[in-house]
Amino acid sequence: MNLNDFIVNVFCETDDFMKNFFPARAIRTRGPLPQLADSEVLTMEIVGEILGFDTDKDIFGFFRDFYQDYFPALTNRVNFVRHAANLWLVKKRLFDHIAEKFKDVVTVVDSFPIPVCRFARARFSKLFRGIAAYGKELGNQTFYGFRLHVKINSLGMIQAFEMAPANVHDLRMLDELIRGDSGITLADRAYISQSIKEQLLAKQGLELSIPTKYGQPSPFSREQLGKRKRLRRSIETVGSQLTHDLHIKKIWARDLWHLANRICRKILAHTFAVMFCLREKLNPLSLKKLVSI
Secondary structure: OOOHHHHHHHHHHHHHHHHHHHHHHHHHHOOOOOOOOOOHHHHHHHHHHHHHOOOHHHHHHHHHHHOOOOOOOOOOHHHHHHHHHHHHHHHHHHHHHHHHHHHOOOOEEEEEEOOOOOOOHHOOOOOOOOOEEEEEEEOOOEEEEEEEEEEEEEOEEEEEEEOOOOOOOOOHHHHHHHOOOOOEOOOOHHHOOOHHHHHHHOOOOEEEOOOOOOOOOOOOHHHHHHHHHHHHHHHHHHHHHHHHHHHHHHOOOOHHHHHHHHHHHHHHHHHHHHHHHOOOOOOOOOHHHEEOO
């Protein structure tokens, strides 16, 4: 799909959503409506993130320089940044709306580090003091910040996400991610708990599948184990895309408002990309093949 078509398709999707769920006066009950429509701002944010422009300044500059005719009211960067931040709850609602369409009985859960500053500055940093915490990432490296807890479906589309301080154990966030689910949830050994596993099976009909240690017997055949292993690894691909393509570890925000907005924007962009990959008959996680520039 070429970039022009992609922008138009994303705008149509967001504009239809806004008309159905947030009509003109649903958000702003008084005062003049902004000249730049909410659906236009959402479109620029989503497309900008997929193209790799992960800051408000870069997104604004790209569309002002190359797509001013698509968005004629895009004239002031400060207004654009404020407008985008004020829509973070709308982004979350839009994400939930899309995720619900792709709800699955097979899901995968995991968590990823979200540092809020460089480790060398963490001791002296005032950012998120009393909220963020120290934690460990892959390789046993210490970082200061939060952990993003994510659930995906069997296609690789993110279905739910929650953010918590880095020292909160993955098991404590599991209930938020799988609330109301049934079927199978695949997870790594960080989520191992026999009592929780039994409770989920009895109360929700949800099987929490944790890989056994090497050499331990398994009730599944080699083919079944291989399939579950491949599905479990798909969340690593999603984490890699969030990190390397959407730069989710490089969100330098000074308050939770802007941090939540930018995390939600990146996850929404990933969700849109997976959805359009499916429409274009591509592998759901072939994000780099989706848009040709």
